[in-house]
Amino acid sequence: MATIYDVARRAQVSAATVSRVLNGRETVDPALAERVLAAVGELGYRRNAVARNLRKQQTSLWAVIISDVENPFFTSMVRGIEDVASAAGCSVVLCNSDENPEKESRYIAVALGEQMAGVIISPSSDRVEDLNLLSSSGCPVVMVDRELKGVRGDAVLVDNENGAEEATAHLVEQGYERIACITGPQRASTATERLRGYRNALEAAGRRANDTLIRMANFRADGGHDAMASLLDEQQPPDAVFVTNNLMTVGALECLVERRLDIPGDVALVGFDEVPWADLVRPSITTVAQPTYEEGRAAAELLARRIAEPDRALTRQILRTSLRVRASSTSHP
Amino acid sequence: MATIYDVARRAQVSAATVSRVLNGRETVDPALAERVLAAVGELGYRRNAVARNLRKQQTSLWAVIISDVENPFFTSMVRGIEDVASAAGCSVVLCNSDENPEKESRYIAVALGEQMAGVIISPSSDRVEDLNLLSSSGCPVVMVDRELKGVRGDAVLVDNENGAEEATAHLVEQGYERIACITGPQRASTATERLRGYRNALEAAGRRANDTLIRMANFRADGGHDAMASLLDEQQPPDAVFVTNNLMTVGALECLVERRLDIPGDVALVGFDEVPWADLVRPSITTVAQPTYEEGRAAAELLARRIAEPDRALTRQILRTSLRVRASSTSHP
DNA sequence: TTGTAGGCGTTATCAC
């Protein structure tokens, strides 16, 4: 592999000049520049990013640590991030923490060790120190989707409480009596906020949340399935369910289909997060949609901005959700 | 940020000893080792991966360059890769080429510049040189899902031709007369192989493929939608469609639903690639399923093996698909 | 077993 010294020799200039030509910041005699470029072409020279990173103490790589690559919610967000990153001349690498705090720690260590320019993360663990280690090492952190209190980093979130409240209120309005909630692990801020919104809506309707109708699952399809099954096995099963994420909604739906229950006749269903196939499923599923692409963009813009101005005040941006009413929660007898 | 020299000073040893303790290959006096470890803890030392990479001319990072993060096909494959990688002490970073040859080139350049230990890719372009540049620079390449002839790299594929043939034969058996095919861009080996399987099945049934019933789309939902619409607008529309990937199947399905056509009464549907919601959609969708997790594992194992033995003969592994018959292609009048 | 020293390929700081 050719180095700048090889190029320098061939172009009859110094390595410093080659570097200057390649980086284009400083002015170089056009004649020399041309010779350098020619030599680069002839030798097929490509800059060694690792050496450059070592010298500059920084990469042009952004790490996006997401809790589940299988979740369409995140994959759409990633597009938003990439669009901003590439405009900023940076590349994005995705890391899949799989809702697993150990894996997450590993990837944080990778981002740190590889001196990535920044990290966008939807935290799977509640280990604040890991993330603060990043930011105190000069690698800015932007949280997206989920917030971890005490982390020095910007955040882009949606109004989970409000979205959940709207969803639940909608079920109340439709006349459902025993509205259950399947939510996620307590350490995820989204899970608790959405549960709170659910409770709020019931209280606003003069009811009380009933603990036998609440389940904490794992934000995955199997968790949603099992939670649904457990709810149906209650003495007094629910006539409606609010599920706080998309994969669990799929699981819950599978469970209902298996048991040949009619939706929304026997049990109504509202999910959080849009799914690409919401309109294809019969009945179509009512969801609380998030502007996922926008969340990605916003997070990426915050990151770009913080890289440019490390000392800005921390920002916390809240986007709005929107209720998409479909067949799974309407036309109740 | 502390360096090994800081640790060395604190532990009263040389930097070389620190390095040895940290890497654990060579033997070090236990007393010294303990002092080193203590110093590491006290200083919160973390090894600078960039410096290490520069010195060793290698990372412990694998790049997985996939053509579409939104496709559940790939996300499941990624799990398979990660499981093998972490067993090999490596970390996986995902790069999304978005079926865009430019983006793909960029990520290949990143992998090269960052001296990644290896690349697993499902090629979106047909630019053989890019990939051969990688492998000739000592960064092994494993192709997965799609093969590019002329690339020096291992490959893990499925028997696309056979899978497509089975799917089409199934439609023939069910009595469909005008079987259409929506396939992907010509540069993708999967698209052409699956089209060939479709043709084979028709010929085996004593029929001829009819070009007015064949569409080349972009492997994305919108492409499937538009291709379906265009097929339905034919003078003699099809009574069955074989769609060669999952996202296009979704698009085609949306189109059929929009036009209020009955599936499989008016038009039967078989898709390639499993989708997580295949059983939830009404009617459920017949698919040609691939062992995606296994493909990921196999690719990762090939990569690990090639990193260990760079001079092994190239391997080409073909896995089998399986037809999952569901409602969208059965009970024809 | 341990330490010394050189170098991985770049970029930034100097003189010129």
Add this chain to the structure above:
DNA sequence: GTGATAACGCCTACAA
């Protein structure tokens, strides 16, 4: 504007 030179932090012959 250009060139020499010293880091960046680590690993690994080689010497002791």
